[in-house]
Amino acid sequence: MSETAPAQSRSLSAPQKALHKLGLVRDIDLALHLPLRYEDETRIVKLRDAREGQMAQIEGTVTASQIGHRPRRQLLVTLDDGSDTCTLRFFTFYPSHQKALAVGARVRVHGELRGGFMGWTMVHPAFHAAGGELPDALTPVYPTSATLPQAYLRKAVASGLHRADLSETLPPELLQELHAVVRTPWSLREALRYLHHPGPEVSLAALEDRTHPAWQRLKAEELLAQQLSQLTAKQERDALHAPALQARPGGLHEQLLAVLPFSLTGAQRRVVEDIARDLQRQVPMHRLLQGDVGSGKTVVAALSAAIAIDAGWQCALMAPTEILAQQHFTKLIGWLEPLLAPLGKRVAWLTGSQKKKQRREMLDLIASGEAALVVGTHAVIQEQVQFQRLALAVIDEQHRFGVAQRLALREKMQGTAAALPGHARADGGFVRAEPAEAPTQEPHMLMMTATPIPRTLAMSYYADLDVSTIDELPPGRTPIVTKVVADSRRAEVVERIRGQLAQGRQVYWVCPLIEESEALDLSNATATHAELTEALPGVLVGLLHSRMPVAEKKAVMSLFTDGQMGVLVSTTVIEVGVDVPNASLMVIEHAERFGLSQLHQLRGRVGRGAAASACVLMYSPPDGGRLGETARERLRAMVETSDGFEIARRDLEIRGPGEFLGARQSGAPLLRFADLATDTHLLDWARRAAPLMLARHRGLAEKHISRWLGARSEFLKA
Ligand code: ADP
Numbered sequence: 002m003s004e005t006a007p008a009q010s011r012s013l014s015a016p017q018k019a020l021h022k023l024g025l026v027r028d029i030d031l032a033l034h035l036p037l038r039y040e041d042e043t044r045i046v047k048l049r050d051a052r053e054g055q056m057a058q059i060e061g062t063v064t065a066s067q068i069g070h071r072p073r074r075q076l077l078v079t080l081d082d083g084s085d086t087c088t089l090r091f092f093t094f095y096p097s098h099q100k101a102l103a104v105g106a107r108v109r110v111h112g113e114l115r116g117g118f119m120g121w122t123m124v125h126p127a128f129h130a131a132g133g134e135l136p137d138a139l140t141p142v143y144p145t146s147a148t149l150p151q152a153y154l155r156k157a158v159a160s161g162l163h164r165a166d167l168s169e170t171l172p173p174e175l176l177q178e179l180h181a182v183v184r185t186p187w188s189l190r191e192a193l194r195y196l197h198h199p200g201p202e203v204s205l206a207a208l209e210d211r212t213h214p215a216w217q218r219l220k221a222e223e224l225l226a227q228q229l230s231q232l233t234a235k236q237e238r239d240a241l242h243a244p245a246l247q248a249r250p251g252g253l254h255e256q257l258l259a260v261l262p263f264s265l266t267g268a269q270r271r272v273v274e275d276i277a278r279d280l281q282r283q284v285p286m287h288r289l290l291q292g293d294v295g296s297g298k299t300v301v302a303a304l305s306a307a308i309a310i311d312a313g314w315q316c317a318l319m320a321p322t323e324i325l326a327q328q329h330f331t332k333l334i335g336w337l338e339p340l341l342a343p344l345g346k347r348v349a350w351l352t353g354s355q356k357k358k359q360r361r362e363m364l365d366l367i368a369s370g371e372a373a374l375v376v377g378t379h380a381v382i383q384e385q386v387q388f389q390r391l392a393l394a395v396i397d398e399q400h401r402f403g404v405a406q407r408l409a410l411r412e413k414m415q416g417t418a419a420a421l422p423g424h425a426r427a428d429g430g431f432v433r434a435e436p437a438e439a440p441t442q443e444p445h446m447l448m449m450t451a452t453p454i455p456r457t458l459a460m461s462y463y464a465d466l467d468v469s470t471i472d473e474l475p476p477g478r479t480p481i482v483t484k485v486v487a488d489s490r491r492a493e494v495v496e497r498i499r500g501q502l503a504q505g506r507q508v509y510w511v512c513p514l515i516e517e518s519e520a521l522d523l524s525n526a527t528a529t530h531a532e533l534t535e536a537l538p539g540v541l542v543g544l545l546h547s548r549m550p551v552a553e554k555k556a557v558m559s560l561f562t563d564g565q566m567g568v569l570v571s572t573t574v575i576e577v578g579v580d581v582p583n584a585s586l587m588v589i590e591h592a593e594r595f596g597l598s599q600l601h602q603l604r605g606r607v608g609r610g611a612a613a614s615a616c617v618l619m620y621s622p623p624d625g626g627r628l629g630e631t632a633r634e635r636l637r638a639m640v641e642t643s644d645g646f647e648i649a650r651r652d653l654e655i656r657g658p659g660e661f662l663g664a665r666q667s668g669a670p671l672l673r674f675a676d677l678a679t680d681t682h683l684l685d686w687a688r689r690a691a692p693l694m695l696a697r698h699r700g701l702a703e704k705h706i707s708r709w710l711g712a713r714s715e716f717l718k719a
């Protein structure tokens with residue numbers, strides 16, 4: 002988090018290291034590390050007045066202490082508080098425990114009281130010698146890690162809280178507006194002091210469900226920080242220069258439109274207009290194109306590329322997997338090369354697995370500018386690629402790139418646009434040639450995703466992004482019928498496959514991802530492949546899995562694309578993007594193990610042509626049991642709707658936002674306190690407040706961002 006951290010870490014103690022690992026470096030980080038729950042040690046409860054299940058503190062004299070052996074070895078201590086007795090049980094204990102809890106000792110213990118047949122008991126209570134003053138606030142219990150003792154953390158937080166600068170960052174007019182939303186005015190300082198050490202009279206319920214005004218203030222601050230950081234990112238981008246690309250009447254994109262075998266849907270036309278408008282500006286575009294699987298995003302990318310190429314610039318298209326990149330490449334070559342050839346331009350191809358010689362050729366094409374379009378995996382930016390004039394970068398299935406990857410991508414892109422000649426650095430970056438007085442140019446960016454972002458997320462995490470949506474499928478698609486069947490009906494499913502094959506159709510069979518074991522994963526797919534090969538004599542059944550050499554994958558894929566292969570058995574490698582309109586049946590084995598968006602994406606591989614298509618979700622309940630509630634909810638959602646937005650909404654409900662954002666890969670929770678489902682009033686306030694604050698109180702805004710986000714602000718921009 003701080004630049005000096007690595008150098009320091011050698012001399013740090015174990016708990017200090019653990020603090021750093023939790024991101025608790027600055028005083029303010031500690032002050033913002035809030036309790037999970039509280040323990041009430043402000044009073045001593047008499048056993049006579051205690052309730053079953055109560056977290057209680059009691060004080061008394063040890064009247065017996067012995068080691069029991071049933072059901073297993075344990076230390077049993079009897080404590081008498083004058084009103085009743087209580088048995089303390091310790092399953093792990095040391096001689097020091099026995100000494101402190103010897104007969105006659107006066108102790109104060111804290112734990113959960115259980116009543117019952119044998120009288121009161123407490124299992125593993127906290128204890129110390131009796132006497133001493135009672136604290137006047139509840140004792141906070143902080144989220145911590147195994148190597149960081151609670152007591153150490155408590156002290157660290159208390160001193161962080163004491164030292165941290167908690168001065169007000171909200172200007173009066175915004176505070177006033179906030180108070181209209183939250184009612185009770187709390188300052189950050191008050192809110193933090195209170196949440197760390199609330200008085201004993203507090204309603205624990207309001208603290209724990211975070212409706213308390215102190216929590217409201219914190220959540221409002223956090224959301225504001227997020228909005229400010231994204232707005233700043235947007236402003237920074239708006240200050241940059243990009244080549245202005247004007248679509249010419251009769252230009253390449255119109256020529257492409259003329260040769261397409263279909264006409265655009267209204268939605269496609271609308272998003273192409275959005276993009277064309279962005280490209281005309283001298284400010285880098287930063288647009289997200291969302292459209293359900295099969296809605297036709299590729300052609301939108303091709304038309305955008307055509308505008309850039311027509312204006313004399315280069316365009317890069319990146320896909321998350323080689324297969325997908327290959328498919329784009331084939332498609333785009335088919336569409337664009339006939340139009341590019343008369344101009345002396347080509348489409349280049351770049352992936353990690355490419356042969357050295359071929360890559361060399363491609364790199365030369367790109368550097369000379371002969372390659373007007375470069376298609377590939379993120380090798381496009383990771384390799385030593387030198388564009389002559391890159392003006393537009395399109396990132397397909399952008400949600401498949403993790404947050405960290407997206408950041409790296411952006412950093413690289415920012416160095417790649419070349420209005421001026423320059424050279425690539427060894428690490429793949431780009432150094433502009435001197436003199437660099439002319440304004441530096443950035444490429445326009447178009448990100449595409451089939452996982453639509455629910456509205457609340459779009460308003461918070463993606464506030465700095467312009468969004469275009471394709472909300473219409475190309476005409477002539479028949480809706481996909483989705484069926485959920487138990488694995489015990491496998492034979493019927495195979496029968497169904499036979500029926501489709503007889504009509505000249507093709508079939509996907511997706512095997513489950515077994516996360517714990519790639520080997521198991523594979524053996525499962527191999528077994529299914531053998532089973533289907535045997536059951537379907539005379540039919541070419543192919544197998545595709547992630548550990549196959551790329552060349553082999555491509556060979557299998559092209560047999561399927563050409564229609565020679567009837568059935569393709571695969572692990573989830575086909576999950577994104579593949580487009581084979583003749584495929585009419587998708588079978589997903591162990592569908593209960595897949596996430597909702599994943600199922601939706603897989604299902605989207607069929608129903609791309611005119612044929613009636615179906616998706617069979619096979620499930621196997623655990624031995625003798627029923628499927629879990631979440632799994633059943635997911636399968637139900639799949640049957641009930643095929644609307645990508647509705648699926649995304651339900652997915653958000655079931656899984657929470659982390660998964661959407663790839664936050665798990667980054668390890669950085671993006672919102673710690675606010676909850677987008679319940680805090681929309683605060684989000685609305687933050688959205689109104691952020692632009693005002695940046696315009697009128699820039700210094701305060703910067704202070705606010707750094708207080709809340711520190712080094713994490715970069716993550717929010719990814
Ligand atoms: P996705 O949005 O999932 O990437 P694709 O771009 O792969 O979808 O398009 C899915 C299929 O629909 C492709 O075969 C594509 O050629 C076709 N397609 C795209 N737009 C149209 C249209 N307007 N009319 C008919 N077919 C279209």
Ligand code: MG
Pocket residue numbers: 298299397578
């Ligand atoms: Mg696609």
